[in-house]
Amino acid sequence: MNNDTNPHPQADIQYFWEDLTPGKTLELGQITVDRDEVIAFARQYDPQPFHLDDAAAAKSIFGKLSASGWHTCAMAMGIMVRNFLNRASSLGSPGLEQIKWLKPVFPGDTLHMRLRIIEARPMNSRPDVGLIRSHWEMFNQQGDQVLLIDGHAMFRRRTPATDA
Numbered sequence: 328m329n330n331d332t333n334p335h336p337q338a339d340i341q342y343f344w345e346d347l348t349p350g351k352t353l354e355l356g357q358i359t360v361d362r363d364e365v366i367a368f369a370r371q372y373d374p375q376p377f378h379l380d381d382a383a384a385a386k387s388i389f390g391k392l393s394a395s396g397w398h399t400c401a402m403a404m405g406i407m408v409r410n411f412l413n414r415a416s417s418l419g420s421p422g423l424e425q426i427k428w429l430k431p432v433f434p435g436d437t438l439h440m441r442l443r444i445i446e447a448r449p450m451n452s453r454p455d456v457g458l459i460r461s462h463w464e465m466f467n468q469q470g471d472q473v474l475l476i477d478g479h480a481m482f483r484r485r486t487p488a489t490d491a
Contacts, residue, residue, distance in 0.1 A: 342415035343485035344457030347444050355410040355440040358402050360394055362434035368398040389431045396428040399438075399474050403465050406440045416483035418456060423478035430473045437468045445477075455487040 369378030373395035376383030384392040394402075432438065446460040458481055465474035 340414065340416050340483075342411070342482070344416065344447065344449075344459070344482040345485050347447055347457075347459050347461075347482060349444050349447055351444045353411060353442045355442055356406050357437055357439040358406060360402070360432055360434050360436045360438065362392070365392065365394045365398060365434050368401070369395050373397055389433075392434060394432040394434070396426075396474075399428065399432050399465065400426065400476065402438065403440055403463055403474060403476065407442070407463065410440075411442060416485075418481040418483060420478055420480045421458075423476060424460075425475070425477045427475040428473070429475060430467065430471050432467070432473050436473075438465050438473065440465050449484070449488050450481070455484050456481050457484050458482075 366379055369375065375395070377387035377389050377393055378384075378395050378398075379392075381392055384390070387393075441464045443462045443464065444459055445462055448458055450456045450458050458479055460477070460479050463474070463476040463478070464472060466472050
């Protein structure tokens with residue numbers, strides 16, 4: 328019986344806390360926004376008219392159908408998990424400092440995502456865990472930033488700290 332509580336076998340992990348140093352930037356991939364998904368997400372989670380209906384959206388400040396900001400966050404999370412967290416010793420997040428929706432996102436936009444490590448520190452209470460603060464930055468095909476998420480995440484350390 329294996330008593331190892333690590334859900335990620337160490338051999339499969341590409342990123343431990345020690346690899347996530349301040350200043351490190353990772354390009355994480357892209358997604359093209361699908362119109363049917365914009366409407367389906369809005370119907371279930373953010374049923375405002377400018378996310379659901381072309382005529383209503385044309386009368387809004389957006390001028391056309393736009394994705395919910397929460398949908399944009401969900402797309403960012405999908406990219407983050409598929410292209411980074413599934414290869415990292417991720418242990419979850421204690422929370423976010425901020426989310427900023429900087430520009431509207433429209434069906435047909437191709438969004439690409441970047442992760443920038445801002446801070447890293449070991450957790451005093453858990454010698455096998457380190458904490459990072461990072462910025463998730465999402466840009467549209469014109470290079471305009473559409474999303475900024477500033478948050479913290481916990482990662483298993485490759486080598487737990489020991490008392491000196």
